[in-house]
Amino acid sequence: MKYGIINSMELDLGKFEAEKAEIEQFLAQPEAYAAADFAAKSRRLAELEEILMLARKIEQTKQNLTEATELVNDPELGEMAREDMRVLGLKVDELKTELEEKLIPRDPADDKPAIMEIRAGAGGDEASLFAGELYRMYLHYAEKHGLKAELISQNENEAGGMKEVVFKLSGERPYGQLKFEGGVHRVQRVPVTESQGRIHTSTATVAVLPEAAEADLEIKPEDLRIDIYRSGGHGGQGVNTTDSAVRITHLPTGIVVAMQDERSQQQNRVKAMTVLRSRLLEKKAQEERQAASDARKSLIGSGDRSEKIRTYNFPQDRVTDHRIHYSRSNIGAVMNGEIDDLVKELAQAERKLPEA
Numbered sequence: 253m254k255y256g257i258i259n260s261m262e263l264d265l266g267k268f269e270a271e272k273a274e275i276e277q278f279l280a281q282p283e284a285y286a287a288a289d290f291a292a293k294s295r296r297l298a299e300l301e302e303i304l305m306l307a308r309k310i311e312q313t314k315q316n317l318t319e320a321t322e323l324v325n326d327p328e329l330g331e332m333a334r335e336d337m338r339v340l341g342l343k344v345d346e347l348k349t350e351l352e353e354k355l356i357p358r359d360p361a362d363d364k365p366a367i368m369e370i371r372a373g374a375g376g377d378e379a380s381l382f383a384g385e386l387y388r389m390y391l392h393y394a395e396k397h398g399l400k401a402e403l404i405s406q407n408e409n410e411a412g413g414m415k416e417v418v419f420k421l422s423g424e425r426p427y428g429q430l431k432f433e434g435g436v437h438r439v440q441r442v443p444v445t446e447s448q449g450r451i452h453t454s455t456a457t458v459a460v461l462p463e464a465a466e467a468d469l470e471i472k473p474e475d476l477r478i479d480i481y482r483s484g485g486h487g488g489q490g491v492n493t494t495d496s497a498v499r500i501t502h503l504p505t506g507i508v509v510a511m512q513d514e515r516s517q518q519q520n521r522v523k524a525m526t527v528l529r530s531r532l533l534e535k536k537a538q539e540e541r542q543a544a545s546d547a548r549k550s551l552i553g554s555g556d557r558s559e560k561i562r563t564y565n566f567p568q569d570r571v572t573d574h575r576i577h578y579s580r581s582n583i584g585a586v587m588n589g590e591i592d593d594l595v596k597e598l599a600q601a602e603r604k605l606p607e608a
Contacts, residue, residue, distance in 0.1 A: 265307055272300040292387075292452035295363065295397045299354065299519060306351040313343050356603055361492060362428025364462035366421045367404070367530040372414065373436065375454025378443045380413025382564075383456040385587055386437060387417050390430070392589025404523050418527060420463065427462040432575075432598040434460040435561030444565070455560075463526065464533035471529065477501040500524045507531050562594075576601045 275297045278284055289292075317340040322334035370387050372379040377483070394401045404418040421430070438455050446452065479499040497512035498520040508532070511524040562573045564583060571586050571594070572579040578597050586594075 257303050264302065268300050268303055270299065270308075272304065272531065275300070281417050303351065306347055306354065310344060310347045311353065313340055313347060313497060316340055317344065337418075353603065358500050359428065359431075361462040362425050362431070364427045364464075365423075366430050367418065367427040367461040367463050367527060368421065368430070368433075369416070369418045369461070369527075370414065371416045371457045373455035373457050375439075375452065377409065377411040377413060378439075378452055379454040379456055380409045380411060380415055381443075382413070382437075382439045383417070384412070384414040386407075386456055387414055387419070387588050389434075389589050389591070390419075390421075393430075393591055394421050394423075394426075394589075396589055397423070397429065398416065399426050399429075403513075404527065407509055420526075422463075427460065429595055431460050431462075432523075432595075432602070433458050433561075436560050439564045440562055440566065442565075459534075461530040461534045464529040469529070469533055471502070471525075471532065477503060479519070496520060498524050500528055502528060502532065505532065507535070510607065518560040573598065 275293050275405075278293060279290075279297065281379065284290055285440040286292075320333045320336040320340060323329045324337065326333065368390060370383050370390075375382070388558070391401050392537050393399075399421045402420045402422070404420055406417040409415050436455050436457050438453060440451055442449055443452050477500070479501075480495050481493050481497050481499065487552040496515055496517040497510065498517060499508065499510040500521075501508045507528060509524045509528045509557060511520040511527070514520045533574055561575055562571065564571050566583060569581050569583050570579055571581075571583055573594060576597055578594070580593060582590075
């Protein structure tokens with residue numbers, strides 16, 4: 253990153269100071285805590301404080317660099333000055349990179365909870381086992397990063413894998429951290445049931461949706477068909493003998509969400525509406541992304557779950573993300589939730605893409 257934002261304009265610290273003062277004045281009012289945008293204002297204040305802190309650090313470091321430059325020809329202090337210049341120059345570059353990242357506008361959905369859906373794809377039982385492993389991978393990642401995981405629904409099979417699992421992650425920027433995980437994940441390995449030692453290829457699809465609040469979009473009651481039926485039981489649970497399972501169909505789009513995990517019909521209905529609302533919000537976002545640049549669509553994706561984004565090759569101990577041509581080894585650590593490098597590389601690649 254070559255400081256395009258910083259070097260393409262004179263950084264107007266006065267503008268950031270004025271915005272900071274305005275937000276501080278708003279938050280000082282007793283009624284501010286009840287305002288709908290209180291959380292957003294608080295986050296923006298923290299961002300402004302970081303921007304101003306980094307800008308001041310850069311100016312101070314540049315001043316120190318100037319002072320060191322003036323001593324470079326001193327017979328006694330010259331060698332020390334040259335080392336100081338090297339260290340301070342690297343520090344300025346590091347601070348400028350950090351500041352530029354702070355100045356790039358963030359996706360407002362990044363702070364939302366993430367609804368994640370994992371479904372077994374091609375490969376039978378091996379695909380369902382892989383889907384279950386991906387689920388545990390994200391749970392481990394969530395635990396390492398202080399994210400709270402809440403199971404919404406799951407459908408296990410007799411092999412011990414997952415046909416489908418839906419869960420929610422909440423905490424610090426859950427959607428922002430994991431939004432690029434959506435797509436087809438492919439695994440290449442020898443299944444435990446394979447007697448000839450042949451490598452099989454199986455897939456699982458992952459969808460990552462920002463949780464949609466009721467205020468984010470309007471769903472008309474007349475656009476919904478709600479069916480109540482008897483739950484079939486799954487995952488070793490007892491069969492629910494009451495008519496508590498809920499299936500909601502959004503008639504204009506044909507999107508269907510079924511929920512049967514809870515004993516209460518009302519609880520299943522609330523969970524189904526949560527998932528439906530998020531799917532509709534993602535569908536709306538997909539439509540808005542159609543005008544995006546080809547480069548950005550290749551990374552963010554169109555949302556089509558047929559997109560192959562990553563391959564987990566067990567025999568070669570290699571994980572490859574095809575969108576950014578990034579590979580790493582130690583697949584065991586990856587499946588244990590250590591995917592910080594993948595998350596970071598994807599985020600950095602997205603920031604470098606031109607805006608549509």
